[in-house]
Amino acid sequence: MSPLNDGKKVKVDVKGNNDSPIGNEIVYDTNDLNLWYGQTHALKDINLSIHEKEVTAIIGPSGCGKSTYIKTLNRMVELVPSVRTTGTITYKGKNILDKSFKVEDLRTHVGMVFQKPNPFPKSIYDNITYGPKIHGIRNKKVLDEIVEKSLRGASIWDEVKDRLNENAYGLSGGQQQRLCIARCLAIEPNVILMDEPTSALDPKSTLRIEELMQELKKEYSIIIVTHNMQQAARISDKTAFFLNGEVVEFNDTNKLFTTPEDKRTEDYISGRFG
Amino acid sequence: MLSSCCDFYTLKGVLHKMATNSDLNKKNAVNVRDMIAEKKKKRNFSNVTEKMIPTILIIIASISILTTVGIIYTLLAESIEFFKIVPIWEFFTGTVLKPLSQNPEFGILPLITGTVISSIIAMLVAGPIGLMSAIYLSEYASDKVRRTIKPLLEILAGIPTIVYGFFAFTFVTPVIRSIFPAVEATNILSPGIVMGVMIIPMIASLSEDAMTAVPNSMREGALALGATKLETTFRVVIPAALSGIISSFVLGISRAIGETMIVTIASGSSKNFTFDITQSMQTMTAYIVEVSGGDAPAGSTIYYSLYAVALTLFVFTLIMNLLARYVSRKFREEY
Amino acid sequence: MKYIDDVQVQKRMSSRVTKNNVLKNLFLAATLFGLVVLAILLIRVISQGAAWIDWNFLTGRLSTNADRAGIMGAILGTSWLMLIVIPVTIFIGVGTAIYLELYAKKGKFQSFVATNISNLAGVPSIVYGLLGLTIFVRAMDFGNAIIAGGLTLSLLVLPIVIVAAQEAIRAVPQHLSEASYGMGATKWQTVKGIILPAAIPGILTGSILALSRAIGETAPLTVLGIPALLIPFPGNIFDTFTALPMQIYYWTLDSSLVQEYAYLAAATIIVLLVLLFLLNSIAIIIRNKFQQRY
Numbered sequence A: 001m002s003p004l005n006d007g008k009k010v011k012v013d014v015k016g017n018n019d020s021p022i023g024n025e026i027v028y029d030t031n032d033l034n035l036w037y038g039q040t041h042a043l044k045d046i047n048l049s050i051h052e053k054e055v056t057a058i059i060g061p062s063g064c065g066k067s068t069y070i071k072t073l074n075r076m077v078e079l080v081p082s083v084r085t086t087g088t089i090t091y092k093g094k095n096i097l098d099k100s101f102k103v104e105d106l107r108t109h110v111g112m113v114f115q116k117p118n119p120f121p122k123s124i125y126d127n128i129t130y131g132p133k134i135h136g137i138r139n140k141k142v143l144d145e146i147v148e149k150s151l152r153g154a155s156i157w158d159e160v161k162d163r164l165n166e167n168a169y170g171l172s173g174g175q176q177q178r179l180c181i182a183r184c185l186a187i188e189p190n191v192i193l194m195d196e197p198t199s200a201l202d203p204k205s206t207l208r209i210e211e212l213m214q215e216l217k218k219e220y221s222i223i224i225v226t227h228n229m230q231q232a233a234r235i236s237d238k239t240a241f242f243l244n245g246e247v248v249e250f251n252d253t254n255k256l257f258t259t260p261e262d263k264r265t266e267d268y269i270s271g272r273f274g
Numbered sequence B: 001m002l003s004s005c006c007d008f009y010t011l012k013g014v015l016h017k018m019a020t021n022s023d024l025n026k027k028n029a030v031n032v033r034d035m036i037a038e039k040k041k042k043r044n045f046s047n048v049t050e051k052m053i054p055t056i057l058i059i060i061a062s063i064s065i066l067t068t069v070g071i072i073y074t075l076l077a078e079s080i081e082f083f084k085i086v087p088i089w090e091f092f093t094g095t096v097l098k099p100l101s102q103n104p105e106f107g108i109l110p111l112i113t114g115t116v117i118s119s120i121i122a123m124l125v126a127g128p129i130g131l132m133s134a135i136y137l138s139e140y141a142s143d144k145v146r147r148t149i150k151p152l153l154e155i156l157a158g159i160p161t162i163v164y165g166f167f168a169f170t171f172v173t174p175v176i177r178s179i180f181p182a183v184e185a186t187n188i189l190s191p192g193i194v195m196g197v198m199i200i201p202m203i204a205s206l207s208e209d210a211m212t213a214v215p216n217s218m219r220e221g222a223l224a225l226g227a228t229k230l231e232t233t234f235r236v237v238i239p240a241a242l243s244g245i246i247s248s249f250v251l252g253i254s255r256a257i258g259e260t261m262i263v264t265i266a267s268g269s270s271k272n273f274t275f276d277i278t279q280s281m282q283t284m285t286a287y288i289v290e291v292s293g294g295d296a297p298a299g300s301t302i303y304y305s306l307y308a309v310a311l312t313l314f315v316f317t318l319i320m321n322l323l324a325r326y327v328s329r330k331f332r333e334e335y
Numbered sequence C: 001m002k003y004i005d006d007v008q009v010q011k012r013m014s015s016r017v018t019k020n021n022v023l024k025n026l027f028l029a030a031t032l033f034g035l036v037v038l039a040i041l042l043i044r045v046i047s048q049g050a051a052w053i054d055w056n057f058l059t060g061r062l063s064t065n066a067d068r069a070g071i072m073g074a075i076l077g078t079s080w081l082m083l084i085v086i087p088v089t090i091f092i093g094v095g096t097a098i099y100l101e102l103y104a105k106k107g108k109f110q111s112f113v114a115t116n117i118s119n120l121a122g123v124p125s126i127v128y129g130l131l132g133l134t135i136f137v138r139a140m141d142f143g144n145a146i147i148a149g150g151l152t153l154s155l156l157v158l159p160i161v162i163v164a165a166q167e168a169i170r171a172v173p174q175h176l177s178e179a180s181y182g183m184g185a186t187k188w189q190t191v192k193g194i195i196l197p198a199a200i201p202g203i204l205t206g207s208i209l210a211l212s213r214a215i216g217e218t219a220p221l222t223v224l225g226i227p228a229l230l231i232p233f234p235g236n237i238f239d240t241f242t243a244l245p246m247q248i249y250y251w252t253l254d255s256s257l258v259q260e261y262a263y264l265a266a267a268t269i270i271v272l273l274v275l276l277f278l279l280n281s282i283a284i285i286i287r288n289k290f291q292q293r294y
């Protein structure tokens, strides 16, 4: 049995709940995390607590370790063979960096959306059902229901409901990215990791995805890496500022952008470097 | 920073409107999380598959290693039997090959001369023509011409060698004989030439690859000094691509040494130790075809001789292939 | 005094340019040489053989009487060979490629297997014939049956399939497998569900090309002792058989005795070339139709 299934199954009654960023339960707790790619020390003594049903933004200059951190949260970083870590990341109280922890379980609970939309070269329908199918759900009726629900959840249902059997590559970039979000929703994760999900999209598609995130955070915890500080300010509840592999500042988004405590944060958000 | 805050607030307004017609808040009949958890409990067997797959794949991948082992083992084991009967020294220095006579003699030199001479003839045809084709394709031809000619050369390369054998025997030999009546009906010249034609596409395409890989900046340097295309080709491109060209030649030789059907059909089975290209000569490959096709009883000396000849052939081609790889690797770092 | 004498340069220049043009034409002629030979070969084969191809020839049995000889046995034999070569090479070839590209740790064993494969590709086909003779015909005691021929040819073209499959797998973009892993898929689920389906066109194209190499091969079959006698049509993989290239071989050899056999050989060559042409067309169609934009 998965170590995660005894976690919360509470379907939070979201109404009226999402305006209070403080006080939600902690999903991810990172303690003294260090990570090396071979000799490169990419993450240094990271300590961060990420709360449920919030949008946590990660900002910082290129190469500061944002992607590395977010990929550590679902252990995708291990696809690089030379990676080595110390410290702990607990997800709902369990240390996911423990080698005995099953990554497949983790990734079932933690979905990921990538920088470049990466639908599978299959039909829209098959894209969505891929996740449920690998987890053993085969009942056609259930799958149909999941497809509709996920596509609605990613607010792309109306655009694609008549072409579910067409190849996903026929969609526009923004639609593809929402399809990828829908694909991720299909297995109902608790957390969604997004690594610069809008950087390959035009402003209109970006806006749609930002709107979508506001919807999603009612049910999911979202961690998003972005280069766009306006975006971070617009959509996130908390923001972490990374620099050279360290967390310089982590605070409520409002506070971080209006009254940064660290000089380096201030320099960065006012565009003085990076 | 200010502008961003404005964005932030306008957006919030939009969002509140959106939220009202959202479907997310509906309690859904399907709870995927629970279903996945449920399935997970039952699916221990897929774990087993997952663990077994790497092992299965290693087993499959080792088939190619087993093939090599099989080749080397059979060749060696049977050759050793052979060398118990025929001393190794006699085999490699003997100029008389009479496997079927009352007092059989097993000297491989007639076969080696046959192999070497046919390969030399083939390379005399394929080397210059292949290289010139490569020069034309990479330095002179327009894109359109190149795109027409290359697939045609690929067809030439894809014709089964038995067809070339037929062509050598029923067409090229008669043509040669009508010009030089002294040439015998089976001779090494005709299959040598046809083998050369067969190898042209290989040399042309590998040499062309090597020449195309030479950066244009090097060509431009020479052309800017007023060199003609020809001078640029010979002074700049060919020297820079030399390793690739040499390795294509070596691979061509290896192909010629291992080629079987053309020489079997068109060169006959004379085992005379001779250097006369108008006569029939047997190559190592043709000997193997002749002897194995003749139902040599397992365990007889002649049967074992098959393997000794094949081992020699194998070593010849292996050396050529290793040499080709060594040459192309050794000089690769040039640019 | 000038270092460069303009008149001299002009003179040499024009001779250099002439030389360039002359040689350019020589290079062109060399390129055309191969194609001209190809044309002669095809014309010759067609002019000799085309008239002999008719329904009786295609469906008839072998006969020493040239007028009645047919190649049905050889067609069936070649088809049977294909039935063995296709699944065997795809299974082993794709398995090996998956191992090398996706499972093997970059290290000694992996590079050993890879080097070994490229060496195997250079081994003369006749040596595979001897391997087949020793292992399949004698040790496993299949005799000169279809299975022995099929397995021998499979080993022969295996390196081609492996390399093609490796390239096809390598061409599947990493971000697709990442998406799959990101949803909690295991490695094998990702391989089976995402990587292989995306690589299939490339794998098929390579396999078909390997197949067309295999069915034109004659040398290994001669070593296995494949006859061209009046044998019954093969009914299963343990039956003795003959194949198109063997038929061509025997008729060519005997053409010095009976002139008509040369025409029969030419006719059989046409059949073989048409088959190869069809296979290659299929490969090209697959490649064009399924070219995936990622």
Ligand SMILES: Nc1ncnc2c1ncn2[C@@H]1O[C@H](COP(=O)(O)OP(=O)(O)OP(=O)(O)O)[C@@H](O)[C@H]1O
Binding pocket: A037, A040, A042, A060, A061, A062, A063, A064, A065, A066, A067, A068, A069, A080
């Ligand atoms: N696969 C890898 N192997 C070695 N080093 C890596 C690898 N991936 C990232 N790094 C290094 O780790 C550091 C952090 O990289 P990371 O990709 O996390 O940065 P980032 O903050 O996401 O940058 P960007 O904003 O450009 O995406 C960089 O110095 C980078 O060079």
Ligand SMILES: [Mg+2]
Binding pocket: A066, A067, A068, A195
């Ligand atoms: Mg990044």
